[in-house]
Amino acid sequence: MxxxxxxxxxxxxxxxxxxxxxxxxxxxxxxxxxxxxxxxxxxxxxxxxxxxxxxxxxxxxxxxxxxxxxxxxxxxxxxxxxxxxxxxxxxxxxxxxxxxxxxTSPPVLARALPRETLKVYISASDGSVASVLVKDVEGHEAPVYYISHTLKDAETRYPHVEKLIYALVIASRKLRHYFQDEYEALLAGLRLAIELEVKILEIFGDSQLVAKQLQGEFKAHDARMSTYLKLAMSLLEKVQSWTIKNICREDNQWADALSKLASSVVETSEAIYVEERKVPSIDLGPPFPDMLRFNEISSMADWRQPFLEYILQNKLPQDKKEARSISYKAKNYCVLENKLYRRGLKEPLLRCLGSEDSHMSMVEVHTGICGDHLGGKNLAL
Incomplete structure (x- = not known):
């Protein structure tokens, strides 16, 4: 590079x-x-x-x-x-x-920091639902991200309570990258306890969801959450007895001390080992389920190949009509490092994608990786 x-x-x-x-x-x-x-x-x-x-x-x-x-x-x-x-x-x-x-005076969005307390406010009206992610900045709440969604015909008939729940569901999907997984810290602590041959274990956590799921009071309906729960229960079986208690985030001093210790240099009389986990504890599978489907049809002809052959090798298809079309359209394309780009009038060079790459890009965009968009209504025509 x-x-x-x-x-x-x-x-x-x-x-x-x-x-x-x-x-x-x-x-x-x-x-x-x-x-x-x-x-x-x-x-x-x-x-x-x-x-x-x-x-x-x-x-x-x-x-x-x-x-x-x-x-x-x-x-x-x-x-x-x-x-x-x-x-x-x-x-x-x-x-x-x-x-x-x-x-004329749009808001300035704040930047969310790791392990920072964030709040989500949700609202619902007759035709739309909305939410906002905020953080505390010097005593006042500053917006981090705004989310809104236009309700479709059937969704407009939801009761108001269900609209609020729907707003929360949409917010959880769009803001997923702002929240760390609540099970990873628990699993790291369990592995350490098992390695130290701890027999009686007391767990203190500030996640009510994790505590209630381990106690059997909440069910894990999400496939990812269910996998985390099964892994945690399998590790807990290696401990003679255990209890878990949900505490407020402000009272979770041990977690705060460890997080600060891992991100700073502290002089101590004893050796302290810090392990950094760069991959999740569970296999999340392919990032997009649709990839399993399009991999089966990867033998489709690549529309870029005739342009590449003409620009690099001056080679045209045998069909005269197709050859004339390729030679005429090729003026709008160029090749850099064996990759095809389309020229624009004002914008920079546009990377040309094949069927598989374009499918993946569309999936990424519509899953919200580039932020929210207005949905299908603005594309009605």
Whole structure:
């Protein structure tokens, strides 16, 4: 791997990263993305409304209850697809102007630190559910991540309590990377206790979920959680007797002391050994279940191959019509390190993907690895 000096910057106090401004203050929205919306006129066509929802999607992380704010736009797109006519009514105008006013001073998102206490607030309305992840900063709560979801037809008929539960489910999926697995610390402690031949074991933990599952009061419905529970119970069978007690996080002084010890240099009279675990205790399987399915059909023809052969070897297909098409379209492509890229007018070179790579990329995007998006309604047409 080689670095391009022209694209490298060092010692910066702030800068753009993945479309965001990152600094000591926190994570901020890109001003160019905000400017695109603030300078936008009222849409007059369906395509312009879809362009508006696309711009909002890029800033969705910074907009609380984004789905609720955009619900008039979704309604317009849905009606326009049936009537073949766009009606930009007063409700759309009010929502659009309110969105512009909000974006004049968008919130600065805080950065979550390891082992930091975070809170999730959830809300539900008739047509959407939303949540926000916050942290305490000098006595006040600062937002870390906003999540919103537009309810589909059947979901709008959920009772209010079920909508709140649904909001929590969506938040747990989108914010999964912010929370460490609660079983890993328990399993590490159990392995150490067994190695030291401990017979009577007292376990203190600040996770009520883990404590209740070990005591049999809660069931582990999730497959991953169930696997962790089985592994923990198998280790506990090697101990003569054990008890577990749920305590408040503030009272869990032993865990705090160990975490600080592992991340700092402390002078002690006795040797202290710290083990760093870089892989989970259980086999999580493939990152995406759909990969099992597309691996079976990996023999599909690669659309990139004719372009690569023409650019690198000046070789064209035998079919005259296909050869003419390849030679004409190849002007828009280039090859760097045996990889095909498409040229753009203003954007950087775009990496061309095969069927397997594109499938994996789509799965990653729709599972939320790049953040939330507006769902299917903004793609109605």
């Amino acid at each position: 080689r670095l391009n000096p022209l694209k490298c910057s060092f010692g910066l106090t702030s800068g753009k990263f993945l479309g965001f401004l990152v600094s000591q203050r926190g994570i901020e929205a890109d001003p160019s993305q905000i400017k695109a919306i603030s300078e936008m006129k009222d849409p007059s066509t369906i395509k312009e409304v879809q362009r508006l929802t696309g711009c909002i999607a890029a800033l969705r992380r910074f907009i609380p209850q984004a789905s609720k704010k955009c619900s008039p736009f979704f309604k317009v797109i849905k009606e326009a697809s049936k009537n073949k006519k766009l009606i930009w009514d007063d409700q759309c105008k009010e929502s659009f102007e309110a969105l512009k006013i909000f974006l």
